[in-house]
Amino acid sequence: MPRQQTPGGVDRSRVRSAAAVLTSMTALAAMSLVAGPAVADTGAAPCALTRTAAHHSLGVDTWNGAYPKPERTLDAVMVFLSFPDHRPTVGTEELTSDYFPATSEFFARASYGRFRLASHPMKRWVPMPQPSTAYGIQRDWAPEGRAAYLRDAVAAADAEVDFSAYDVVYFVADPNAPGVDSDATKVVNFDRPLRADGTDLRRIVTVFERHPPDRNVLAHETGHVFDLPDLYHRPSDGKGDWDTYVGDWDVMGSQFGMAPDLFAWHKWKLGWLDSSQVDCVRSGTSLHTLQPLGQAPPTGGTGGTRLAVIRTGPGSAIAVEARGSAGNDGDTCTEGVLVYRVRNEASSGGGPIEVLDAHPGTEACWDRSVYPPLADAPLEVGETFTVPGERITIEVADRTQSGAYTVKITT
Structure with a gap:
């Protein structure tokens, strides 16, 4: 469980230097991550496919040790980010209720109670130093803008959040800020981990959803934190059907699916x-x-x-x-x-x-x-x-x- 927590789920016991947090910020990558160490899977059977170097490979003989394995309680901090060009019109408690307990309940059902995702939302907004329009937020985000956003977000939150206490980090942007694009929601991985509070931050979930958000969107993004792949097909021109591979049958294909349980x-x-x-x-x-x-x-x-x-x-x-x-x-x-x-x-x-x-x-x-x-x-x-x-x-x-x-x- 998180250490030295206030009722708001954040640590205010000390103010840490932002300089250490910013180490390796230049090593951002949106969709790739250096392969992690293999961890033997004692549940592997003779028909288990081997894990390969493919991003989010579906080999099941070993576990990629660069990812947290959801076989126990994992703690997630939810940090709410505001911008100087917009005063939030939605409270952090209301935004929290958009995602929890629904996301935790999704994983509790999917795992048959073997995994618990414990949420620890902050109670107040963390101000960002730049206007929301300064970061170029969009689906295919320029690396420079994405790096600046994460650099500023980590530095702004570091005075109040002990990142070493959490397994999962969600940065939730003010949904009504003018520069926020809901299509930009994704998990950002790092080629080299960020060091913050003496721990490695290997990935951060960046949330730019509208209020209320898409159904099951956070369950989908959290699935990436556990090394699950996107199952949708993205047309090369962005037009046409995205759901031709699996349809409704897994949340990693579509958060809108009628039958979104994980395969x-x-x-x-x-x-x-x-x-x-x-x-x-x-x-x-x-x-x-x-x-x-x-x-x-x-x-x-x-x-x-x-x-x-x-x-x-x-x-x-x-x-x-x-x-x-x-x-x-x-x-x-x-x-x-x-x-x-x-x-x-x-x-x-x-x-x-x-x-x-x-x-x-x-x-x-x-x-x-x-x-x-x-x-x-x-x-x-x-x-x-x-x-x-x-x-x-x-x-x-x-x-x-x-x-x-x-x-x-x-x-």
Whole structure:
């Protein structure tokens, strides 16, 4: 837990020199991070893909030690930044309620209670030295402007925040300041860690959302803090569909998704599923009982099998999981067995996961889905699907009274 905290969740025990905080500020990088040390994952199974040098690689055999692993309580400080060209019209408590407890509850459900994100919001605004328009805030932010913003923000907050007490740092800008662009919200990584209060700051979540913000936006950005990739497809011209890879089926694809629970593969990577809950499928025909991903396990239980995996090559696999209307998926409009392809060498935003559409000729939920062609991707009871380009057939044979799906896989 944070040390020497006031009720406002910030440390005011001492004023620290800003000079030490600014070390390495010139080493900013928006989307890349030097690979961290490998940490053995005792839950790895024979079908686990290896972690590669790709940004946010979905290899699950080891953990990238440059990122905090969400298997315990992690403490997050939320710092609110104001600017001299605008007087905030929204209070910090109101902005806090935009994100918490909703974000903590999202991760509590997704992790089956194995992880707790504890928020520690500041109670008052921290003034920035420059007008909001001075930093050039936008989605594809010039490195110089981004560096100046973070340099000023860290220095301004350092007198009141003991950064060594926290695992996650959120900088929340006044949403109504004239130079603030909500499209600029992202995690900024550092090629070399910042040193502040005797600790390394490897990344900071910069929040520029409108009030109220997009649904689940902070859960998406926090996922990057835990080494999860973007699953959306960004068109080269910025036009067209962004959600062609995974549609509604994971918050790392879209914060607006109807079924935003993290894929079982992501939960395996994060340590929320162990090897006993992952079936590694071998050649031949086998039966698997898959519990819906969003269904909470019984008290004292593991929740049963949540994922079946068929290796298709050194760096690729087919994943099979069940999705139902429970937990984070409570707003879904379809249920069934979802099939997707995983590639460990695909970088964030490059399609590391692609949902395979079991009903390519139809779509569903056009009034609510972010991408209706994939809204009806899951297989229903009695349906069979052959994976394109692979000798893999998946049949949903039955659904038990508890809601689990009996799935027959032939390879």
